[in-house]
Amino acid sequence: MVVTYLDSWFTTVSTICSCGLTTIDFAQLSRASQLVMMGFAFISGFAMSTLPALIIKAQTHKTTQGTNVDDDNEKCDLGNDDECEASNTRWDHNLPSHVRAELARLPTPVKLRYRAYIMCIVLILGLYFIIYTTGFIAIGTWLQTHSSPQYLMQNNITLSPWYISGMLTLFSFNQNGLTPFSTSLTRYADDVFLNIVLVLLVMSGSSFFPILLRNVVFLSRRLAPWRHKAIFDYILLNNHHLSTLLYPTLQTRIYFCVTIMLYSMGIGISLILDLNSKDLQQYSPGIRFIIFIFQTINLRFCGFQSFDISLFATATLLVYLLLMATKPQMLCALDESPFEIYWLTLEAQAEVDAETNNNKRNTSKSLPLMLQRAFSMTPTTTTDTSLFKQMKGFLRRQSLVTKELAKKELSKSIDNEKTNPKRSKRIKALRLRLFLIHFIRALFKHTFDFFILTRTWLFVFIFLICAIEYRRMSPADPDITLLKIIFEIISAFGGVGMSLGYPNKTTSFASILSAGSKVILIATMLMGRHRGLLAS
The missing domain is CATH 1.10.287 (Helix Hairpins)
Known part of the structure; x- marks a missing residue:
């Protein structure tokens, strides 16, 4: 199999960004290449990618000097833990000795944040291990005992059910949507158990991971000895300040409700418009319902397909576009x-x-x-780009200088009000200058916010791809349509990996686009992966 550099780049970026769009048939790659992609998918997962920041923070707070970053040590001497402990227990000399001994076992403020970071790392890794192990054993056992050899066949070779299980568990939990089969998961469309397990894995690795993690913290707090409960209380109190995977209780409930609402909307629209579709007549109503659930949940984050979604109604596909572009996390970032x-x-x-x-x-x-x-x-919405900061700082300095000059001129004008009742030309010039500075600052800010923070650049990318592919689009090729281009862009931006495909192609629709369009899709995947940085 010949793989071009651009296709290799595209597939690697798609895997790292947890997208799943492919320009080559992943199932046709060698076993070594598949294992490398699985490694990339593991280290770049939704939750795993947050661990380096936690490790760095924990290392920073390991020493008392590091607590200066968050001022956790209050007024204690940073160089002496014993003095901190003495100052914390100085007021309780009247307490019984056994009570003072128990209080002395509690972590000091200097150590509390460090232990909280370590506990977050342990809980995330523990939750990872439990979910991976459970999914791997469940899928592997089911495939080994209930799947016939033709369901495990790829390239005339029967794959090991445990290899398939490992790949499906990894790529479902990390929302990559890649499979060892060229036809994705269409062969398992009527396998209810496998569909349910994959749906649970996809939800556990994306929508419900913050919910699961917070409940694990609650459970650990309940089971932990009383002297360690302070650590879990500290985690629950500071939540998002410790880990981006933890939200406050109210925001977590909002997140859960909005996620369920989005899932229900997608499933409901599919049932209304496509339940009696002629393309689904081969399946029973129950299996159709399972297909709708599977596709809707995978459409939020993952890219698995048990059915060709291009056969769904156009209105259903438009709802799918909305689901791919909408993320409920924005409601959990309430300031x-x-x-x-x-x-x-x-x-x-x-x-x-x-x-x-x-x-x-x-x-x-x-x-x-x-x-x-x-x-x-x-905190307000700012940019992290030095050029924008320099421009903003320059305009702010000019505004301050102009204000000072205007104050001086106005004070002179007030002092000489009897002799000179009219404003001087210099005051009018300063007023006009100040107005222009404010206008430029507002125009600059609103233009940048409109283009970046309102996702206007997505429409620019859609326009560029249409301009590049205009000679090949419908009616020249009825299978290259505007809807497919928009669907591919939104799928890349949302990190979903769902595609409307192309006839006689087992890869994504992106595989038939030109090199320039593929580069634009790569940029879209990268910007979609880091969409929160510009507004952080």
Whole structure:
């Protein structure tokens, strides 16, 4: 099998980005190449890719000097743990000795965050091991005992059920959507048990992993000795500040409800529009329902196909586009800082009003300024690119300089108001200059936000692919349509790997596109993988 450099690059990026789009038949690759791709998929998985950051943070907080990063040690001497412990127990000399001995066994603030990071790493790896082992044994045992040899056949060779199990477990949990079969999982469309296990693996590795991890923390806290409960309480309290896989309780519930709602919408639309499709007549109504569940859940993150989705109704495919582009994680990134600051300000104002009944006018006037300063301290959407930072800093400096000049000119104008009632030309020029600076800053910010944060660049990429492929598109080739191009772009951006395909091709629709279009899809997969960095 001859593999070009571009196809190799495309497949590697697709595997690392947990996408699953392919321009070559993955099943035709050698065993060594498949194992290499499996290794890439493992280390770049949804949860595994967060471990290096946790390890670095844990190493940083291993020594007391590292706690300066998060100021966990409060006012204790950073160079002496014994002094910290002494200061923490100085107030409880009146307690019984056995109580003081038990309190001394609790972790100090200096050690608490370090142990929390270590515990997060242990829990994530433990959850990984349990899910992988359970899925591997369940699929392997089922294939070995219930699948006939023709269901394990590829290239006239009967594959080991345990090799198939390992690949399906890995690529389903990490949402790669790759299989050792050229026809994906169409041969197992009527295998209810295998479909259910794969659905659970896909959901465990994507939508439900934060939910599972948080419940594991709750369970561990309940089972742990009392002196270790403080570590789990600290994890639950700081959640997202420790690991990006942990959300607060409210956001986790919202995440769960929104995920179920999206799944239900996709399944419901499929049942309404495609249940009686002539292309599904070979399957019983129960198997059709299983196919709809399997395709909808895989459409959210993974790229497995047990049925050719290009045969579904166009309205169903449009709903699938929406499901691929929508991620419920955005609802779990709710920033509660503005509300908390606002509430604390109101509480402070109430205390002041209760203690002092005068100066209410000054307090009410200063409150908006306090709120404005408080809200200005909250994180806003910025960019990480140095060029944009330099441009923003330059415009800000020009704005400050212009404001100072305007203040001086206005003060002079007020002092000379009797002799010179009209504004000077210099004040008008400064006003115009300040207006232009504000206008440029707003235009620059809104243009960048509109193009990057609103995903406008996706439409630019769609336009570029259409421009590159316009000579080959319908009606020249009725199988190269705008819908297929849009579907491929959204699938690449969402890291799904689902494709409408091309007749007589076992690979994705991207395989018949030109080199320029493939490069654009590679860029789309990379930007989709790191979509949160620009808004972080």
